[in-house]
Amino acid sequence: MDELAKLPGIGPKTAQRLTFYLLRVPVEEALPLAHAIVEVKETMRFCARCFNLTEQELCAVCRDPRRDQQVICVVEEPSDILSIERTHEYRGLYHVLGGALSPLDGIGPEKIHLQELFERVEAEPVKEIIVATNPNLMGEATALYIAEQLTKQVASGRLRVTRPAAGLPMGADLEYADEVTLGRALSGRRDL
Amino acid sequence: MILAHIRLADVRCHCALETNLGPRINVVVGGNGAGKSSVLEAVCLDLQGNSPRTHRVTDCISVGKDHLRVEILLVPESGTERNSEEACAGAADAAGQRQTTAAVSFMRTGERRHTADGRVLKKADRWAKLAPVHTFFPDDLRLIKGGPNRRRQFLDDLVSARNSEYALSVGRYAKALAHRNALLQRGDIGSQHDPWEWILAEEGTAIVETRAGELAVFAPLYTCIHGRLTSGVSEGIKLVYRTNVGGLNVEEYRNILADQRAGDCRRTFTHSGPHRDDIRFMLEGIDLREAGSQGEQRTALLGLILSAAESVAASTSIRPILLLDDVMSELDYARRRALIALLAEGGQSIVTTTDLHHFEEEEIQDITVIRLESPSSSGTEVRPDDEMTEAT
Numbered sequence: 001m002d003e004l005a006k007l008p009g010i011g012p013k014t015a016q017r018l019t020f021y022l023l024r025v026p027v028e029e030a031l032p033l034a035h036a037i038v039e040v041k042e043t044m045r046f047c048a049r050c051f052n053l054t055e056q057e058l059c060a061v062c063r064d065p066r067r068d069q070q071v072i073c074v075v076e077e078p079s080d081i082l083s084i085e086r087t088h089e090y091r092g093l094y095h096v097l098g099g100a101l102s103p104l105d106g107i108g109p110e111k112i113h114l115q116e117l118f119e120r121v122e123a124e125p126v127k128e129i130i131v132a133t134n135p136n137l138m139g140e141a142t143a144l145y146i147a148e149q150l151t152k153q154v155a156s157g158r159l160r161v162t163r164p165a166a167g168l169p170m171g172a173d174l175e176y177a178d179e180v181t182l183g184r185a186l187s188g189r190r191d192l
Numbered sequence: 193m194i195l196a197h198i199r200l201a202d203v204r205c206h207c208a209l210e211t212n213l214g215p216r217i218n219v220v221v222g223g224n225g226a227g228k229s230s231v232l233e234a235v236c237l238d239l240q241g242n243s244p245r246t247h248r249v250t251d252c253i254s255v256g257k258d259h260l261r262v263e264i265l266l267v268p269e270s271g272t273e274r275n276s277e278e279a280c281a282g283a284a285d286a287a288g289q290r291q292t293t294a295a296v297s298f299m300r301t302g303e304r305r306h307t308a309d310g311r312v313l314k315k316a317d318r319w320a321k322l323a324p325v326h327t328f329f330p331d332d333l334r335l336i337k338g339g340p341n342r343r344r345q346f347l348d349d350l351v352s353a354r355n356s357e358y359a360l361s362v363g364r365y366a367k368a369l370a371h372r373n374a375l376l377q378r379g380d381i382g383s384q385h386d387p388w389e390w391i392l393a394e395e396g397t398a399i400v401e402t403r404a405g406e407l408a409v410f411a412p413l414y415t416c417i418h419g420r421l422t423s424g425v426s427e428g429i430k431l432v433y434r435t436n437v438g439g440l441n442v443e444e445y446r447n448i449l450a451d452q453r454a455g456d457c458r459r460t461f462t463h464s465g466p467h468r469d470d471i472r473f474m475l476e477g478i479d480l481r482e483a484g485s486q487g488e489q490r491t492a493l494l495g496l497i498l499s500a501a502e503s504v505a506a507s508t509s510i511r512p513i514l515l516l517d518d519v520m521s522e523l524d525y526a527r528r529r530a531l532i533a534l535l536a537e538g539g540q541s542i543v544t545t546t547d548l549h550h551f552e553e554e555e556i557q558d559i560t561v562i563r564l565e566s567p568s569s570s571g572t573e574v575r576p577d578d579e580m581t582e583a584t
Contacts, residue, residue, distance in 0.1 A: 102371065103372070103374040103378070103380075103384070104371050106374075108384055137391065141368070141371070142387070144391070145383075148383065148386045148387065179356055
């Protein structure tokens with residue numbers, strides 16, 4: 001029960017309910033779960049190139065020759081890749097940082113995969129970096145840091161560093177939008 | 193909204209107290225220890241969710257009791273031209289206008305429960321917009337005399353009342369500042385500072401600009417109201433905004449931060465920015481904080497609170513309720529007259545005093561007087577009728 005309660009989003013009550021559920025179900029239903037957990041921990045590892053989750057040396061995106069090799073989308077966590085892949089809008093590569101800069105928590109550039117990103121920019125034929133870190137303070141600081149570190153490449157004209165637009169959610173009413181989102185959406189407006 | 197009726201149970205020395213309130217000036221009269229301030233405190237507990245006198249709300253619970261309760265009947269301002277008793281009794285049919293009972297219970301265990309007409313509220317900030325409360329407690333003099341923190345907080349509250357984006361800016365600024373200071377404390381002065389300084393510069397310039405803009409509107413209002421309080425004896429008080437990053441654009445601001453990294457690292461904190469802002473109260477060339485007399489400082493604070501209420505009223509068209517604890521005894525005859533005249537023009541107010549003689553005969557005509565008898569410290573049950581009498 002204590003082990004279940006350690007999981008994110010699971011409180012003591014849910015942990016208790018899950019425990020009693022597992023006690024009740026037949027062995028053949030409970031064992032696959034146990035095996036799945038063992039399997040994930042034994043076979044899953046990080047892609048050597050982009051730090052996405054994979055069972056092999058390189059992840060599925062990096063292995064796919066049809067992906068656009070000139071664009072890298074930088075995200076904080078592997079789960080962010082799933083969100084972007086669901087849009088079917090993006091055909092380039094990824095780079096997972098494994099977090100965001102946060103001096104207060106002692107997380108500097110050396111603690112996340114930033115150096116590896118800069119090495120990829122040098123080694124690969126990259127033309128654009130899309131910095132898709134979270135739109136919170138730490139994510140923004142990380143994005144600014146990346147942009148600052150790549151100013152030389154940008155100035156030489158061989159690289160673009162971009163950030164996804166911040167704006168209004170589709171199908172939403174203006175009157176319910178918060179001031180900051182609406183303000184950003186207005187300042188980032190485009191021609192029709 | 194105004195407070196039409198208030199009921200306290202087990203708040204400090206009040207086992208049970210119930211009284212109607214008038215729509216204009218209310219005066220709570222009683223001897224020392226009669227619980228005058230506790231009545232004001234109870235209003236804050238209910239409508240603000242905290243006490244201006246203590247951080248530990250459990251201190252407000254009567255000795256030997258396990259919880260306190262405050263109930264306030266709020267009625268719309270316009271439906272209250274009649275005297276308070278009628279307003280209260282007839283408020284239910286007040287031409288379809290909505291009245292609400294705002295209640296709060298605080299347990300000694302630390303739990304609290306805010307309700308509106310019996311429905312539990314998730315947040316206590318429900319009343320801050322509907323029935324904002326501005327207070328004057330003698331301790332508030334720290335705003336004038338103490339460190340700049342309280343003055344910045346006052347300024348922030350003033351701006352946030354009409355600019356909701358400002359509070360977000362201040363929050364982002366504070367977080368970015370904490371991150372930069374963490375770098376400084378680690379002795380790091382490298383390129384890691386860049387993103388944080390960028391955010392500090394962007395939010396910092398916005399904050400300074402907003403504060404300066406707000407003060408440009410507020411300072412003349414303050415000078416005017418302070419002038420009325422002092423019957424224009426002095427040449428007029430001036431509010432002066434002090435900042436070490438005034439008039440900079442984002443780029444200049446960033447350069448200053450970058451230049452100061454080494455120095456900041458030795459200090460282990462960030463020297464430049466609106467987190468070091470201050471306001472000075474200048475009266476005839478004298479800084480009141482350093483050289484003002486007690487009376488001058490008090491009048492300056494009282495003027496500040498009245499002006500802030502006026503400023504909120506002007507921008508939101510809701511007149512805040514003023515709770516003034518023991519102001520009369522500190523003011524001379526002329527200033528008392530000026531204060532009562534100012535209060536009479538404003539919305540609802542509750543003033544505590546030990547002595548009704550501070551008020552003139554003709555002023556009392558328009559005032560609701562609430563008398564508190566000597567403290568019921570014996571803990572015996574006192575019927576509300578015995579404890580207070582009302583004269584309107």
